[in-house]
Amino acid sequence: MHELGIVFYIIRDVKEVAAQNNCSRVSKVVMSIGEVSTVIPEYLTDCWKWATDKEELMRGCVLEVETIPGVTYCEDCGKEYSTVEHGRTCPHCGSGKTYLLHGNEVEIKEIEVI
Secondary structure, eight states: OTHHHHHHHHHHHHHHHHHHTTOSOEEEEEEEEETTSSOOHHHHHHHHHHHHTTOGGGTTOEEEEEEEOOEEEETTTOOEEEHHHHTTSOTTTOOOOEEEEESOOEEEEEEEEO
């Protein structure tokens, strides 16, 4: 479960931002997670509750996860399509000359402070 390691990195980054902005309490963090990023939102949330309870600055902090859909681009026909539904083979022309445009992100989108 690499989600616990990800949570530790998120907490580290949030603490840095809070310190730079003289914040005493973080109430919510919004994450943008790509649907093909290999991060499982439910595991992330479980790890989040455990880890933030150990940090005074973030105790009780809510984690909100927004999913970024996986979108793949086909170099042969120039069309975009759903990565999860169709994989690496373009459903429009059958080409395998494709690459991921969106859906692999793991980003802090928003930090809400008190």
